Amino acid sequence: MNMKNSLIKITTIGLFSLATMFSFSQNEIELRNAFKQSYVDEYNLKYAKAIEALAQFANVNTYEVHVRLAWLNYCNLKFNDAAMHYKKAVELAPKSLEARMGYIYALASLEKWDLVIDQYKSILGIDPTHAVANYNLALIYYNRADYKSALPFITTYINCYPFNFDGVNLAGWIKFNLGNKDEAISYFKKALLLSPDEKKYDTILKVK
Amino acid sequence: MEILNKRLVVLFACMMLSFCLLSQSDVAVREALKKSYDSEYQLKYQKAIEDLQGVYEPTSYELNLRIAWLSYKVGKYIESVNYYKKAIVKMPLSIEAKLGVVYPLGALEKWDQVVDNYLAIVKIDGFNATANYRLALIYYNRGDYGNSWKYLQKYVNLYPFDYDGNSLAGWIKYSVGKKEEAFVFFKKALMVNPYDTSFNKVLGIK
Numbered sequence: 001m002n003m004k005n006s007l008i009k010i011t012t013i014g015l016f017s018l019a020t021m022f023s024f025s026q027n028e029i030e031l032r033n034a035f036k037q038s039y040v041d042e043y044n045l046k047y048a049k050a051i052e053a054l055a056q057f058a059n060v061n062t063y064e065v066h067v068r069l070a071w072l073n074y075c076n077l078k079f080n081d082a083a084m085h086y087k088k089a090v091e092l093a094p095k096s097l098e099a100r101m102g103y104i105y106a107l108a109s110l111e112k113w114d115l116v117i118d119q120y121k122s123i124l125g126i127d128p129t130h131a132v133a134n135y136n137l138a139l140i141y142y143n144r145a146d147y148k149s150a151l152p153f154i155t156t157y158i159n160c161y162p163f164n165f166d167g168v169n170l171a172g173w174i175k176f177n178l179g180n181k182d183e184a185i186s187y188f189k190k191a192l193l194l195s196p197d198e199k200k201y202d203t204i205l206k207v208k
Numbered sequence: 209m210e211i212l213n214k215r216l217v218v219l220f221a222c223m224m225l226s227f228c229l230l231s232q233s234d235v236a237v238r239e240a241l242k243k244s245y246d247s248e249y250q251l252k253y254q255k256a257i258e259d260l261q262g263v264y265e266p267t268s269y270e271l272n273l274r275i276a277w278l279s280y281k282v283g284k285y286i287e288s289v290n291y292y293k294k295a296i297v298k299m300p301l302s303i304e305a306k307l308g309v310v311y312p313l314g315a316l317e318k319w320d321q322v323v324d325n326y327l328a329i330v331k332i333d334g335f336n337a338t339a340n341y342r343l344a345l346i347y348y349n350r351g352d353y354g355n356s357w358k359y360l361q362k363y364v365n366l367y368p369f370d371y372d373g374n375s376l377a378g379w380i381k382y383s384v385g386k387k388e389e390a391f392v393f394f395k396k397a398l399m400v401n402p403y404d405t406s407f408n409k410v411l412g413i414k
Contacts, residue, residue: 024395024411024413028395032395032398032399032402035399035402036402036403039402063369064368064369064396064399067369068369068399093365095366096365096366096367096368096369097366097367098366098368098369099368099369126366127333127334127335127336129303129332129333129334129335129336130333159299159301159302160301160302160303160304160332160333161302161303161304162269162270162299162302162304163270163273163274163302164304189230190270192234192238193237193238193241193270194241194270196238196239196241196242196245205230206230
């Protein structure tokens with residue numbers, strides 16, 4: 001009898017362990033359903049409703065919830081809320097490039113360009129040859145007329161992507177503004193190979 | 209005096225001509241590329257290649273890359289690989305050329321060479337998302353879960369909320385018997401795609 005009871009106990013414990021190991025908790029099921037609802041609402045462009053679908057989990061400090069809420073707030077034009085959620089996501093997963101890239105969208109909408117630069121530099125701290133970060137840093141510095149700062153970033157970019165219009169075009173303008181006209185012309189010629197109908201270099205290249 | 213004037217005029221004309229910074233050869237290449245882009249737009253890939261034959265320069269990175277792509281599109285995979293290789297020799301740090309050459313190599317099922325090119329990319333750009341994910345996928349399909357995880361780990365660290373990354377991470381962990389870790393990744397994948405049913409069996413979902 002004792003033997004039988006023990007076997008029943010062991011089997012019950014075993015089954016219970018398996019059930020907890022393989023199954024979803026009630027909370028996980030609710031979270032999954034909330035995500036599902038938020039995707040449906042997002043698909044219908046109802047961003048506020050999609051945020052509401054996740055509202056009960058807004059205080060759950062998980063990376064996934066913050067990234068999702070950040071994106072939906074960005075789509076809903078609530079840039080401060082988006083930036084706040086992305087910031088928390090970055091804190092939870094400091095190496096996450098997807099969260100940093102998302103954070104940059106929100107910061108750019110708020111025109112917080114110094115913070116945008118900080119985030120791109122953090123990305124390069126993780127992945128020094130990251131294409132988007134290098135190109136966009138070069139572009140921001142170019143637009144600030146800080147051509148010397150723009151140069152190393154565009155150089156890294158065009159080394160990895162030598163036949164890319166945006167890259168060779170920006171490299172040309174940076175070199176041109178630094179007074180390296182021969183090098184600039186060489187880049188403009190490459191840009192013309194990619195976009196032969198481009199007219200914006202005509203004056204510099206003396207094309208009639 | 210008259211002769212001197214004529215000489216000066218000729219000299220000035222020559223200077224003006226050289227000041228026009230696009231050489232005859234530059235103009236010819238540009239025109240050929242323009243035609244080639246138009247042909248490609250009309251899906252006439254063979255013609256797009258022929259448009260460039262007259263100006264082809266074996267040492268030109270740009271022309272080799274362009275013909276490599278067009279050869280791939282027209283189904284001439286061996287030629288495509290050869291042109292991509294010439295482009296890579298010219299620009300050894302080019303990631304775009306290495307990402308290009310894996311397409312014809314894949315079409316030729318030369319998977320060892322595909323792996324070599326992805327490894328060359330991660331030597332230049334250690335965190336390149338495409339190279340890391342695809343290396344992980346190839347090693348997973350070969351049953352080499354150790355190497356697969358080595359590359360996927362980088363990918364999921366950088367893109368923790370990516371369905372493909374979490375799904376593959378789950379299957380790698382599952383294959384090496386780390387079922388609890390696998391379930392964590394599968395559950396994350398289900399947050400990205402709650403409609404996915406591919407984990408139902410392992411997660412015991414009916």
